[in-house]
Amino acid sequence: MKTSASKLQVNTISLGDCLSLLPHISSSSVQLIVADPPYFNVLEEAWDQQWLQAREYLDWSGRWIDECIRILKPDGLFYVFGQLGKREHVFLHLMSETCQRHQFHDQIIWDRVVGYNERRDSFTPACEMILVLRKTATPKFYKEAVREPYDEETIQAYLKDPRYKDKERRLAHLRKGKFATNLWRVPSLKGSSNEKCGHPSQKPEKLIERIILSSSSPGDLVLDPFMGSGTTACMAQKHRREWLGIELDPTYIAMAEKRLALNLQAEVESSLKQNRKVSGRAKIPTTGQLQFFTPPEQKPASLPGLPS
Numbered sequence: 001m002k003t004s005a006s007k008l009q010v011n012t013i014s015l016g017d018c019l020s021l022l023p024h025i026s027s028s029s030v031q032l033i034v035a036d037p038p039y040f041n042v043l044e045e046a047w048d049q050q051w052l053q054a055r056e057y058l059d060w061s062g063r064w065i066d067e068c069i070r071i072l073k074p075d076g077l078f079y080v081f082g083q084l085g086k087r088e089h090v091f092l093h094l095m096s097e098t099c100q101r102h103q104f105h106d107q108i109i110w111d112r113v114v115g116y117n118e119r120r121d122s123f124t125p126a127c128e129m130i131l132v133l134r135k136t137a138t139p140k141f142y143k144e145a146v147r148e149p150y151d152e153e154t155i156q157a158y159l160k161d162p163r164y165k166d167k168e169r170r171l172a173h174l175r176k177g178k179f180a181t182n183l184w185r186v187p188s189l190k191g192s193s194n195e196k197c198g199h200p201s202q203k204p205e206k207l208i209e210r211i212i213l214s215s216s217s218p219g220d221l222v223l224d225p226f227m228g229s230g231t232t233a234c235m236a237q238k239h240r241r242e243w244l245g246i247e248l249d250p251t252y253i254a255m256a257e258k259r260l261a262l263n264l265q266a267e268v269e270s271s272l273k274q275n276r277k278v279s280g281r282a283k284i285p286t287t288g289q290l291q292f293f294t295p296p297e298q299k300p301a302s303l304p305g306l307p308s
């Protein structure tokens with residue numbers, strides 16, 4: 001069993017509270033952290049309703065964010081997913097407080113395309129913010145890995161630009177696509193999507209894949225302290241990264257493990273079809289490998305603070 005940089009098993013989702021398990025991971029050991037925490041009173045799930053006041057949620061967030069920064073490698077990146085709609089203002093406080101303690105790197109706007117119809121007196125919310133933090137050194141970042149293709153019409157229009165005499169060279173350049181901006185248009189998952197596996201806040205693979213490809217390289221260690229249905233693990237496995245996962249709910253872990261196994265099976269089948277060998281590195285975790293259980297933290301008493 002591979003263990004490195006941590007008492008948690010690599011390529012396994014550990015069952016428990018991230019605040020109890022993160023201290024078991026060595027300092028400066030993880031290249032990339034993808035954290036998609038509870039929104040705070042948006043979903044009707046017990047895990048999203050743990051805090052009575054925004055202040056409690058912000059204090060809790062500060063604790064796991066500080067731990068993640070400790071764990072992050074000096075040249076690593078740390079993505080923190082934000083809130084939707086009526087709780088967006090709480091994420092603004094989270095960003096402000098976090099950026100006073102840690103280094104801001106970027107802010108991504110995720111355009112979910114499909115709106116979240118919850119209010120009559122305002123526009124329908126359809127975007128989420130993702131805060132990106134760095135540690136101390138210039139972060140590893142692979143801009144070339146996430147270029148966005150131009151459509152054929154745009155390519156043909158650009159080719160007409162008389163300033164470029166060498167048309168073949170120009171075409172090769174255009175075919176590479178353009179650099180991705182920090183505005184990401186990725187549709188949120190519809191109920192009928194093949195990707196959907198039953199988690200109420202499952203993120204699209206395309207979204208997480210872009211983070212993994214741009215901010216890590218094969219063999220790097222990726223951490224997700226709120227693994228849910230395993231989207232980060234699946235994309236890490238697909239792109240040959242090692243990963244560490246933490247999740248409070250065993251039902252979601254079972255979902256994620258099934259997904260990982262199915263993805264790996266599909267990959268093997270497709271590789272066999274193409275008659276090429278697949279590297280045997282990715283490991284399918286099984287429920288038998290679950291190693292920790294810590295009960296969820298007791299709810300602290302209500303604190304006065306920011307608007308809930």
Ligand SMILES: C[S@@+](CC[C@H](N)C(=O)[O-])C[C@H]1O[C@@H](n2cnc3c(N)ncnc32)[C@H](O)[C@@H]1O
Binds near residue numbers: 036199204248252
């Ligand atoms: C927004 S969801 C993550 C969804 C995930 N990105 C996906 O694509 O499936 C947040 C997850 O955090 C888990 N969670 C809540 N509190 C936690 C804690 N203290 N420690 C670890 N996991 C927790 C919830 O059970 C939930 O699955």
